[in-house]
Amino acid sequence: MSLLAGFINSDGGILLIGVSDDGTISGLDDEIKKFHKDSDDKLLLHFKNITASRIGEAYYPCFNSKLIKVKDKKILAVHCLKSDKPCFVDNEQFFVRTNPATDNLTGRKMYDYIETHFKNS
Template sequence: MPRSALLVDFALALPVALAVSFLIAWALRALFGRRLSLPLSVMTIVSVLGLSAGLFVSGWLFAGLRIWMPMTLLIAAGCSLGLSLLVAGVAVLLRRDGSGVDIAALLHAGESERVEFKETARWNVREDKKDARMEAVVAKTVAAFLNSRGGTLVIGADDEGRPVGLDRDFATLRTPDADRFELWLRDLLATTLGKNAAALPRIRFAEVEGATVCAVRCPRAPEPVFLTQGGSTELWVRVGNSTRAFGVDEALAYVSQHWRPTLATFLLGRR
């Protein structure tokens, strides 16, 4: 028989608690999918805190309970699941609210360090034809926003913020509608920026003054996003109201400063 049963129980309970917390966190991540932005590590910590709260409640309200009793385990697991569901639900709601964008207000405010207007994404207005160079400009702008403080690219508006619509871009697609345009845009970003980076922007459509306009809302990327075109790989960044590529020396210095690890990034599971 152990001389200190309490310590033995704690030694056995610790890895079990971590395993249970991990399983709860993994299940919630699978349940919510991409809607849940919190990483698995954070959800596991939340689940552990829920288990701790459950054990505290068991010891505070009920006399004679021990750690391996069914009621203790049930209360602890219930508190862990409940707290994890609450945190996950709040995170999903906050992300949903944060993904909304008032496109009309952006057009009225004009371009800035975090807002850029593009009249088309595929159609060369001057030459009146489809042009791959227009696609490259869109990819560069999205990469620059991701590599900076984030921002919104509005497609279908001229430099003055007047909505001109996406009809010319739609006409270049097999199916001329917003769904096909978003699918094309995602494919473009996946090809030029990588699949992980392509999943970061939130794409929204709105009718402004009778014209269909697309807003690509880009968060600050958790790691550098490089643009790959032809045989070159470039780092694009927003500098004031402009988008520019950094040379090797500038890129190294910028990456080391912009993605410098902090306590907050560590706790949130970011690099």
């Protein structure tokens, strides 16, 4: 959830789940088969439920997720938009995306970022 919140708290972006940082496509096919009874819909529902519990339903408009096939492997592509209010993971942690990393801001750094990034919202 830190990556998703990081994109939402920054300028948006695309999160690819099932693709490693070096571009290797592992896909989600095994996970879908093993944990979601070979159902794409059950994986998508699981993702929706996790985001609802970890960052909140209020942020649903900030992202759109769909399964796509790349090199015959399913990955989850999550298109994130910038939020007009700060998004916290578990109501505690605040992440921002600073390419190519996702940083957990705390204390003064978090306060300053929120004050400047969301001031016109």
